[in-house]
Amino acid sequence: MNGNNELIQPDIEAEPVVEPEKIPSMDEFKEEITRSLKKIHEGDILKGIVIGISEAEVILDLGYYTEGIIKLEELSNDPSFSIKADVILGEEISATVIREDDGHGNILMSRKRADDILAWDHLKDAMVHRKIFKVKVSQAVNAGVVTYLLGVRAFIPASHLALTYVENLEAWVGKELDVIVITASADDMKLVLSAKEVARDLEKQDKTSKISRLQTGIVTTGIVEKITPYGAFVNIGEGLSGLLHISQICDKRIKSPSEVIKEGETVTVKILEIKDGKISLSMKAVAEQEEVLDDVEEAAATFSTGEEATTGLAALLKNIKL
Numbered sequence: 001m002n003g004n005n006e007l008i009q010p011d012i013e014a015e016p017v018v019e020p021e022k023i024p025s026m027d028e029f030k031e032e033i034t035r036s037l038k039k040i041h042e043g044d045i046l047k048g049i050v051i052g053i054s055e056a057e058v059i060l061d062l063g064y065y066t067e068g069i070i071k072l073e074e075l076s077n078d079p080s081f082s083i084k085a086d087v088i089l090g091e092e093i094s095a096t097v098i099r100e101d102d103g104h105g106n107i108l109m110s111r112k113r114a115d116d117i118l119a120w121d122h123l124k125d126a127m128v129h130r131k132i133f134k135v136k137v138s139q140a141v142n143a144g145v146v147t148y149l150l151g152v153r154a155f156i157p158a159s160h161l162a163l164t165y166v167e168n169l170e171a172w173v174g175k176e177l178d179v180i181v182i183t184a185s186a187d188d189m190k191l192v193l194s195a196k197e198v199a200r201d202l203e204k205q206d207k208t209s210k211i212s213r214l215q216t217g218i219v220t221t222g223i224v225e226k227i228t229p230y231g232a233f234v235n236i237g238e239g240l241s242g243l244l245h246i247s248q249i250c251d252k253r254i255k256s257p258s259e260v261i262k263e264g265e266t267v268t269v270k271i272l273e274i275k276d277g278k279i280s281l282s283m284k285a286v287a288e289q290e291e292v293l294d295d296v297e298e299a300a301a302t303f304s305t306g307e308e309a310t311t312g313l314a315a316l317l318k319n320i321k322l
Contacts, residue, residue: 043097044096045094045097045117046062046109047092048061048062050087050090050091051067053084057071058070058083058087058111060109064107067106068095069102074111075111077116079138094115094118098110098113115150115151119149119150119151123150123181124186127180127183132178132179134176135147135149135154135176136175137174141169144156144158147193149191149193153189153191155192156177156179159196160182160195161195162195162199163196179194179197179198181193182197206239207277208277210239211240214240216272218270219268219271219286220236222235222236222237222266222269223264223266224244227256229246231248234267242279244269245282248282249261270282270283
């Protein structure tokens, strides 16, 4: 007690709050018991959590009276598979029951056999929806390369590796590719992929984006790529080509475009119309004093010829600067 007759209380540490142990309900007990006693048959596909990984096998917690064992040779069809790198503790794996008892009281299982069954459903669905996968080329074979998708051996024909002709297939080994499924047949175990289709789709998207930035009335230069009886196709840059109709080459009537122009020649053209992804060009509509743009991508969207727009796209881009 001090001079002010105040009682000094000793410091007492607060006792930690102990959370009451959660006791499973009777329903949860029943569910656990039912699951652990459920009869397992060879061929069943079960899901389990990886609780152990060694050099030779993976151990699964199946929620049953015993554990599941997947031997290394039953984990994957992919020759580049690594048990240490490609299997993670805690991940869920689906595997097929090979044997109800491996001789040590465990269930012997195969993930690659389950993959063979389950993967084909996923692959067929992916083919319908053109889902893009990333794969790594494992080897070159006759007329193409081999890779693995969802544990299934897949073939990519040389004609489907790229947009251009592929000569050296060995150079593609080890490369990662974005692919889609073009053939998925479980009956004859045939899985065919295409990187070319993905590249083609991207090219179309890029072309659409570039065309959307063009305007009617722009005057630019281009190279005559191909001459046909009805006109010529002119490359105006950025991978874009337009049709120069025979009636738009010159003021006089001609029987063939080759009377005035030739392939490889540089010509000055005006963009007349942009419709449904197609570009219509004209040489005769180019006025003598009009400004010529060397790069159509640099054209300002406020460019105007003083004429009424021939497409709704020009109006939409009227106030946009590229």
